Every structure is written in structure tokens, then in C-alpha cells.
Amino acid sequence: MTATVLTRDAHTTAVRLDTGRGQFTAETSASVPIDTGAAPWVPATYALAMRIASSLEIRTEDGVPANVDREQRAGAAAAGAIFASWFPEVDAVSMDAGLAGNDVVRVPGEGRGVGCFFSLGVDSFHAVRKHLDEITHLIFVLGMDIDDHDGSAADLAVERAQAAATDLGKELIVVRTTVRRVSDPLRVPWPRLYFGPALAHVALCLAPTLSAVIVPSSPPVTTRHGSHPYVDPHWSSSRVRLVHDDDDAWRPTKIAEISDWAPAMRYVRVCFQQHAETYNCERCFKCVSTALCIRVAGGSSEALSPDVDPDTIRAMPLAPQHLHRMEWIRDRLREQDDDPSVLAALDDAIAGAHRRSRLQGIADRVNEEIYLRL
Numbered sequence: 001m002t003a004t005v006l007t008r009d010a011h012t013t014a015v016r017l018d019t020g021r022g023q024f025t026a027e028t029s030a031s032v033p034i035d036t037g038a039a040p041w042v043p044a045t046y047a048l049a050m051r052i053a054s055s056l057e058i059r060t061e062d063g064v065p066a067n068v069d070r071e072q073r074a075g076a077a078a079a080g081a082i083f084a085s086w087f088p089e090v091d092a093v094s095m096d097a098g099l100a101g102n103d104v105v106r107v108p109g110e111g112r113g114v115g116c117f118f119s120l121g122v123d124s125f126h127a128v129r130k131h132l133d134e135i136t137h138l139i140f141v142l143g144m145d146i147d148d149h150d151g152s153a154a155d156l157a158v159e160r161a162q163a164a165a166t167d168l169g170k171e172l173i174v175v176r177t178t179v180r181r182v183s184d185p186l187r188v189p190w191p192r193l194y195f196g197p198a199l200a201h202v203a204l205c206l207a208p209t210l211s212a213v214i215v216p217s218s219p220p221v222t223t224r225h226g227s228h229p230y231v232d233p234h235w236s237s238s239r240v241r242l243v244h245d246d247d248d249a250w251r252p253t254k255i256a257e258i259s260d261w262a263p264a265m266r267y268v269r270v271c272f273q274q275h276a277e278t279y280n281c282e283r284c285f286k287c288v289s290t291a292l293c294i295r296v297a298g299g300s301s302e303a304l305s306p307d308v309d310p311d312t313i314r315a316m317p318l319a320p321q322h323l324h325r326m327e328w329i330r331d332r333l334r335e336q337d338d339d340p341s342v343l344a345a346l347d348d349a350i351a352g353a354h355r356r357s358r359l360q361g362i363a364d365r366v367n368e369e370i371y372l373r374l
Helices: 041-052 072-088 122-130 152-168 188-203 251-258 260-269 287-297 310-315 319-334 340-373
Strands: 002-009 012-018 023-030 055-059 093-094 113-117 136-142 171-177 211-217 241-244
Touching: 002 041, 012 041, 012 113, 012 319, 023 188, 041 055, 041 072, 041 188, 041 241, 072 093, 093 241, 113 122, 113 188, 122 152, 122 188, 122 260, 122 319, 136 188, 152 171, 171 188, 188 211, 251 319, 260 310
Parallel strands: 002 055, 055 093, 113 136, 113 211, 136 171, 211 241
Antiparallel strands: 002 012, 012 023, 023 171
């Protein structure tokens, strides 16, 4: 696979990918000047190549090898080796690029700040509160969970992110990227593989402003995931250090730890349904479970009311992997002598999920038997 870094302007960088499965172009821009060289594209293109190619060539528009420093080369190889050991569908690949001259000593961070990815979600607020004194900038990205083309939903999210940053006394950097419009058509799994390299790409873009970027933790460390404390730091360059906030706290614990923090309760956004009118839809599993965790903790949120209607609980899509959390919520609310109608609704939702899980298990076994007899 060949990646050609394209010249845009001081706030925009782009790459053209010749993949063997077609030609794609990805573009990233920011509200601050960015690194328009090859460095930001190393994680974004290397992770793609691992899934669809046997090698990666990074070139300039003139067709000559683009410069990549020694730290990035070693880091990409290390990240690739970890992914290859975790996921059978990917392989570590060789990278052909020029050698940058700043590969001996890490570029000092004086005059640059420390950023933290800030989706307005639980993990983001938890990481920001934990590192509040060292963080200077919050990074809000459009093009990952919220597409820049989502109009009013995107506008509202940016508006809330800016309000939260102002309340916290931090500068907001807004980034727009189309990398997912490349990874999705190429069937590179987003959370399983590409999420972390995409975040690393954005972090490295911000080298003129930031010397370090904190990546909030999400799944438990035991979960093999595209963003992971074992992998994220390997995407660092000599200019930007990536720091994974290695906090293995369970999600209800994180919610409890921010439930008394006014900025989090005012602006928290957990919903991927992207209803601009309501910010959080307050009907999906993420909304309902987060609201109920806030209720367990005794908190109150302007963005996500803990007063959940029992009918909403019964109608909530509840997958088998979420049963443990909902049972924990129900048991804690029962210990607190909560509203009987809410407890009954939780019982109904949990029982329904158990029934669906059993039926799915039967269907899976039948399908396996049919397959073995073919």
C-alpha cells in the first residue's frame, strides 16, 4: 500500500492511499496549526496496511520517501507486533520511508501544552478530572463517533464542548477528520483495531501546539482493543508523547466519581444516536444505564436525567453482555429502597435479555450442527 502525503494548508493535512482495493483520500483539519508532514499519517496508514496489505510506502507528492523519525518506526513495529499477536486478521508490515533528522533526542515540550481527548463522555470527564492541573487543551474530534456532516447534532456537540472547556478554563481544539470514511469501506474494524491509531493520528497532527496527549481509558485492560495502554504509547513520535490514562475502573465506578462534579453533570454526552434536539436520546442502553448509575450515586445531571421512566427501561435494547451492569444497578437501587416501579421495570428488562440470550444460544448450536453436516 502506498500513502502519499498531500499538501493543503497550515491547518489541514491529507493523504492519498493506493490500496490495491481502490484509491482513497483522507483529510484532517484543526482549529490550530497542525503538523502537515508524514508523522501524523504513520499510525493511520500503518494500521490500515496491517489489515489489507503486506507493506507500507509513505511518499511525498514529489514521489520521494517521506521522512519518519526512528522513534516512530520502532513504535509502529511494536504496536503492529502487539496487534498481530491479538488479532488473527492482521499482520505486522514493513514500512518504507525516509529517515527524519530529529531521531536522536526527543524534541523538548517547552512552549507547548498537554492535551486530552474530550468527547464529553464519561471516560473523557473522568480523565480530565484526574489530570485537570496538567491539561492545557481539550481535543474534540468530529468524524469518529459524530460525523461532521451530521449538521445540527455536530454543531450542538461542538457548542457544548466549547462551553465545557470554558467552564474548565481550558482551550478547546476542534478537529475534523475523514479517516473513518477510509477505514470503514476497507472493513478495518473500528473499535477493535482502528480507533486507537486514528486517535494517535489526531494527536500527532497537533505537534505544533501540544507535546503530550492523554488518551482516556475505555474498556478494561483485559480487553483487546484498538486503544489500549500497551499499544497507544508506541504511536508516539519524537515531537508528541501519547499517554494512555491507564485507569481500569469499572464504568459505574467512573460515573460515581464524576457524579458530584458540576461540569460533568452539566455537559456529559454518552449517546451515539445523535439526536440534536435532545443531546442524549435518553432511550438507548448507554443513556439509560448512565442515568441509572448517576441515580445510584445520588447525583443529578442537567444533560441526562436520572429520573428514568419505567417504560423506557423496559423498551431499552439490552444485549447479553450488558446484563451484569444492569443487574448491579438493580441490586444497588434495591438496597437503596428505590421506586418499586423502576425496580420492577429493571427486573422485566433483565429477564427479557436472559430469554433472548438463551434463544440465541439455541440458534447458534442449531446453526453449528447444520454447518457440520454440510
